[in-house]
Amino acid sequence: MTAGGAEVTLVTIDDVEAAAALVRTTCVRTPVLELADRRLPTPVWIKAESLQRTGSFKLRGATHAVAALDAEARRAGVVTYSAGNHGRALAYAARRVGASATVVMPDTAPPAKVGATRALGARVVIQRPDDIMSHAGILAEEEGRTLVPPFDDPHIIAGQGTVGLEVLDQVGEIETVVVPVGGGGLLAGVAAALKARRPEIRVVGAEPELAGDLAEGFAAGEHSTWSRARTTRTVADGLRAAAVGQLTWEHITALVDDVVTVSEEAIVSAMRSLAASTKIVVEASGAVAPAAVLQHGQGRGFGLTVAIASGGNVDVDAFASLVRG
Amino acid sequence: MTAGGAEVTLVTIDDVEAAAALVRTTCVRTPVLELADRRLPTPVWIKAESLQRTGSFKLRGATHAVAALDAEARRAGVVTYSAGNHGRALAYAARRVGASATVVMPDTAPPAKVGATRALGARVVIQRPDDIMSHAGILAEEEGRTLVPPFDDPHIIAGQGTVGLEVLDQVGEIETVVVPVGGGGLLAGVAAALKARRPEIRVVGAEPELAGDLAEGFAAGEHSTWSRARTTRTVADGLRAAAVGQLTWEHITALVDDVVTVSEEAIVSAMRSLAASTKIVVEASGAVAPAAVLQHGQGRGFGLTVAIASGGNVDVDAFASLVRG
Numbered sequence: 001m002t003a004g005g006a007e008v009t010l011v012t013i014d015d016v017e018a019a020a021a022l023v024r025t026t027c028v029r030t031p032v033l034e035l036a037d038r039r040l041p042t043p044v045w046i047k048a049e050s051l052q053r054t055g056s057f058k059l060r061g062a063t064h065a066v067a068a069l070d071a072e073a074r075r076a077g078v079v080t081y082s083a084g085n086h087g088r089a090l091a092y093a094a095r096r097v098g099a100s101a102t103v104v105m106p107d108t109a110p111p112a113k114v115g116a117t118r119a120l121g122a123r124v125v126i127q128r129p130d131d132i133m134s135h136a137g138i139l140a141e142e143e144g145r146t147l148v149p150p151f152d153d154p155h156i157i158a159g160q161g162t163v164g165l166e167v168l169d170q171v172g173e174i175e176t177v178v179v180p181v182g183g184g185g186l187l188a189g190v191a192a193a194l195k196a197r198r199p200e201i202r203v204v205g206a207e208p209e210l211a212g213d214l215a216e217g218f219a220a221g222e223h224s225t226w227s228r229a230r231t232t233r234t235v236a237d238g239l240r241a242a243a244v245g246q247l248t249w250e251h252i253t254a255l256v257d258d259v260v261t262v263s264e265e266a267i268v269s270a271m272r273s274l275a276a277s278t279k280i281v282v283e284a285s286g287a288v289a290p291a292a293v294l295q296h297g298q299g300r301g302f303g304l305t306v307a308i309a310s311g312g313n314v315d316v317d318a319f320a321s322l323v324r325g
Numbered sequence: 326m327t328a329g330g331a332e333v334t335l336v337t338i339d340d341v342e343a344a345a346a347l348v349r350t351t352c353v354r355t356p357v358l359e360l361a362d363r364r365l366p367t368p369v370w371i372k373a374e375s376l377q378r379t380g381s382f383k384l385r386g387a388t389h390a391v392a393a394l395d396a397e398a399r400r401a402g403v404v405t406y407s408a409g410n411h412g413r414a415l416a417y418a419a420r421r422v423g424a425s426a427t428v429v430m431p432d433t434a435p436p437a438k439v440g441a442t443r444a445l446g447a448r449v450v451i452q453r454p455d456d457i458m459s460h461a462g463i464l465a466e467e468e469g470r471t472l473v474p475p476f477d478d479p480h481i482i483a484g485q486g487t488v489g490l491e492v493l494d495q496v497g498e499i500e501t502v503v504v505p506v507g508g509g510g511l512l513a514g515v516a517a518a519l520k521a522r523r524p525e526i527r528v529v530g531a532e533p534e535l536a537g538d539l540a541e542g543f544a545a546g547e548h549s550t551w552s553r554a555r556t557t558r559t560v561a562d563g564l565r566a567a568a569v570g571q572l573t574w575e576h577i578t579a580l581v582d583d584v585v586t587v588s589e590e591a592i593v594s595a596m597r598s599l600a601a602s603t604k605i606v607v608e609a610s611g612a613v614a615p616a617a618v619l620q621h622g623q624g625r626g627f628g629l630t631v632a633i634a635s636g637g638n639v640d641v642d643a644f645a646s647l648v649r650g
Contacts, residue, residue, distance in 0.1 A: 031356050033376060050604045051358060272641055279375045279606040279637035312604035316597055320645035 008250045011154050011189065013196035016161035019060070022067040023159060026096055027060050028053060032170045032306070036277045037294060044293045044305050045171050046274065047163060050282045050312030054120075056238075057163055057186055057310050058089035058150075064159030065148045066093040074099045079145040081105075081132035084113035085238055085311050086150040091122035102139055104132045110237065112315045129228060151185030152245025161189030167306050168194065174201050175303030178289040180310050181205040181214050181259070182239040184248030190308070191255035202302070205252065205259040206292035208267060210234035214244050214252070218259040223249045235264055235322070238285030238311060260300070266291040272323045274309065283314035284322070333575045336479050336514065338521035341486035344385070347392040348487060351421055352385050353378060357495045357631070361602045362619060369618045369630050370496050371599065372488060375607045375637030379445075381563075382488055382511055382635050383414035383475075389484030390473045391418040399424045404470040406430075406457035409438035410563055410636050411475040416447035427470065429461045435562065437640045454553060476510030477570025486514025492631050493519065499526050500628030503614040505635050506530040506539050506584070507564040509573030515633070516580035527627070530577065530584040531617035533559035533592060539569050539577070543584040548574045560589055560647075563610030563636060585625075591616040597648045599634065608639035609647070 030051050034043040049057035066078065077100035080090050087103035094101035101122040105114055106129035118124050127135045140147040149156065163186065167177060177194060179187040184205075191203045207215050211231035217224030225243035232240055244252060252259075262270075267284050270291035274282050282290075289307040297305055355376050359368040374382035391403065402425035405415050412428035419426035426447040430439055431454035443449050452460045465472040474481065488511065492502060502519060504512040509530075516528045532540050536556035542549030550568035557565055569577060577584075587595075592609050595616035599607050607615075614632040622630055 028356075031353075031376065034378070051356065053359070055604060275606050275644065276641045279380060281600050281604040281606060316601045316648055317650050319600065320649045323641055324645045325642050 008247065010251055010254060011157045011161065011192045013193060015154065015158040016165060016189065016193045019064045019158040020162045020165055023060050023063040023162060026053070026063045026093060029166055032167070033278045033280065035274060035290060037273050039294050040297060044290060044297070044307055046278055046290060047167050047306055047308045048280055049163060050280055050286050050309050054085070054089045054092045055311055055313040056085040056089065057160060057308070058085040059092060060162050061156035061159035061185060062086065062089040062093040062148065065153065065155040066097055066099065068155050069099070069146060073146050076144040076146065077101060078148050079104070079136050079139045079143070080148045080150065081136040082150055083109050083237060083240065085313055087122070088113060088117045088120060088313070090148055091117050091120035095121050102145065104136045104139065106132050110315060113313060116313065151183030152247045154247065156185050157189040157192065157248065157251065159189065160186040161193040163308060164190035164193030168197055171306055173304055174198070174306055176202040176204060176305040178204045178206050178292050178305060178307040180239060180285060180288040180308065181207050181244065182241040182285070184214065184244030184252055186308065186310060187256060188248040188251035191251060195255045202257045203255065204292070205256055206289045207259065207261050208234035208236045208239055208288060209261040209263055211236065211239050212261045213242065215259045215261045218252065218256070236267060236285040236288055238283060239288060260292050260296050262288055262291040262295050266295045268322050270294055272325070275323050280309065281312050281314065281319055282309045283311050286311040333572065335576055335579060336482045336486065336517045338518060340479065340483040341490060341514065341518045344389045344483040345487045345490055348385050348388040348484060351378070351388045351418060354491055357492070358603045358605065360599060360615060362598050364619050365622060367629070369615060369622070369632050371603055371615060372492050372631055372633045373605055374488060375605055375611050375634050379410070379414045379417045380636055380638040381410040381414065382485060382633070383410040384417060385487050386481035386484035386510060387411065387414040387418040387473065390478065390480040391422055391424065393480050394424070394471060398471050401469040401471065402426060403473050404429070404461050404464045404468070405473045405475060406461040407475055408434050408562060408565065410638055412447070413438065413442045413445060413638070415473055416442050416445035420446050427464055429457045429464065431457050435640060438638060441638065476508030477572045479572065481510050482514040482517065482573065482576065484514065485511040486518040488633060489515035489518030493522055496631055498629050499523070499631055501527040501529060501630045503529045503531050503617050503630060503632045505564060505610060505613040505633065506532050506569065507566040507610070509539065509569030509577055511633065511635060512581060513573040513576035516576060520580045527582045528580065529617070530581055531614045532584065532586050533561045533564055533613060534586040534588055535559035536561065536564050537586045538567065540584045540586045543577065543581070561592060561610040561613055563608060564613060585617050585621050587613055587616040587620050591620045593647050595619055597650070600648050605634065606637050606639065606644055607634045608636050611636040
């Protein structure tokens with residue numbers, strides 16, 4: 001497979017299985033819970049990564065990336081850029097092995113996410129949203145730190161793919177798995193795991209309509225980028241990436257069956273339904289895949305479906321305001 | 326052991342293990358999650374029975390009681406009286422085996438709990454709070470149904486005790502387990518399991534101050550009953566029982582180390598902390614044991630502690646109102 005003339009190697013099931021062995025002591029096996037909703041004839045299975053340590057699936061990829069460092073790189077520490085969950089996850093994963101972590105965060109990040117990252121011992125550097133990536137690169141060079149990108153990296157993709165392995169083990173007779181998309185690391189990894197083991201399972205990406213860059217690009221067969229001003233409008237702050245990565249795009253075009261979008265109202269309605277029926281607190285981004293099942297599951301014949309609730313990091317007051325009827 | 330001159334047989338570890346085998350296909354093994362809170366030096370482990378099917382631990386006892394019915398009793402159906410979670414659980418357990426269930430509920434029960442019980446196919450009969458128990462007895466006699474009491478029954482106690490077996494398997498080095506108390510079925514069962522297997526673990530009951538009948542009686546060494554007018558004041562609607570049962574009292578006096586009470590403010594604060602840190606939705610009753618750890622854990626030297634979050638059945642709007650800062 002080629003992209004821009006260069007050979008691209010996709011993450012394999014062996015990579016994901018190796019990652020599973022490496023992340024097992026740091027990450028928990030999250031439960032699969034039932035979401036019953038009057039809009040659906042049968043319950044949806046929710047893979048509750050909101051109950052993962054650090055509050056999101058991002059810990060899997062970050063732990064795997066840290067496990068790949070040699071002793072010297074571990075001593076020099078890591079750096080990343082993140083609006084929230086990846087930075088928090090990397091801070092936790094680095095601390096587990098005694099490495100220092102620096103997280104460059106945008107000045108638009110929710111205070112709860114900044115505070116939680118600092119509480120895990122990381123140095124947080126605040127920059128304007130457009131500058132976080134380049135600033136992380138500068139710190140990597142100046143301080144000799146390893147840059148751990150949030151999604152466009154084979155270790156990250158393989159780590160996130162461990163969610164797919166668990167789902168296969170936890171639910172029988174799956175017909176469709178729905179995965180939220182920001183930069184595409186979770187979708188790429190889960191697709192790599194599922195399509196290797198059970199190619200007949202339909203793998204569907206889910207995005208907010210207001211950050212629908214992948215849905216547009218997937219339909220057109222072209223890697224699409226939206227402006228940040230456009231994607232910032234969605235309540236799903238974890239999915240505001242302006243585009244999926246190059247490596248994640250290659251996985252998605254090769255392995256994913258469909259990409260759907262959901263309205264802002266559907267996201268909030270799913271948060272409410274997850275609180276009422278499933279008894280879990282999810283952030284808006286974490287409700288996007290369940291929302292896609294509620295909005296599209298019957299019309300598109302999803303059948304027995306697992307939706308990944310990717311994270312739960314939301315200010316309690318903001319959560320309470322959103323889910324009030 | 327004697328009570329009122331009669332021989333009392335306590336539930337044994339064999340009874341609890343037999344119950345575990347019988348409830349396994351209906352009840353899920355709920356996860357143990359971390360509650361981090363700045364008031365505590367180390368996280369508390371939360372046994373999240375709020376994520377149990379039907380939203381509470383009550384499904385364990387109800388399933389065990391239904392499993393004990395012979396074919397004829399199963400055909401005649403079951404009846405109970407309940408303000409909420411036990412009735413819902415019995416409705417679910419009965420439906421799993423094709424038996425009919427009638428639940429007598431007080432006219433003070435939250436609408437969400439009445440609706441959920443009906444949605445599970447049970448007949449709901451509404452009575453004044455003082456009449457639900459006697460009315461269930463009348464229906465049992467008139468209709469030949471087996472009365473499945475909410476707590477004061479060896480099958481129920483053994484079923485609830487399966488929570489204790491799971492906790493032992495899920496967490497190492499436990500020093501204290503804190504269990505919420507209404508009628509005392511969960512506390513009796515968990516104590517029976519823990520004290521048989523690991524007698525050095527401290528087992529602590531937790532009640533709202535406003536429904537502190539057991540704390541008062543436990544301190545005095547006398548089975549104490551409060552008026553319903555008094556216990557109705559607590560926000561923890563699942564723990565408003567005016568007294569623990571006779572059989573549960575015998576277990577508690579024989580096996581439990583301490584009973585503590587928590588303020589209403591501490592209950593709501595724990596609900597908020599469980600949403601923010603643990604990412605779960607619990608009803609007020611479900612937050613009472615975590616609240617007890619937050620309020621008393623350090624002062625009383627609980628050490629490594631597991632607190633049982635017993636249920637998550639709360640109207641989402643009510644939940645949102647309670648947890649707003």
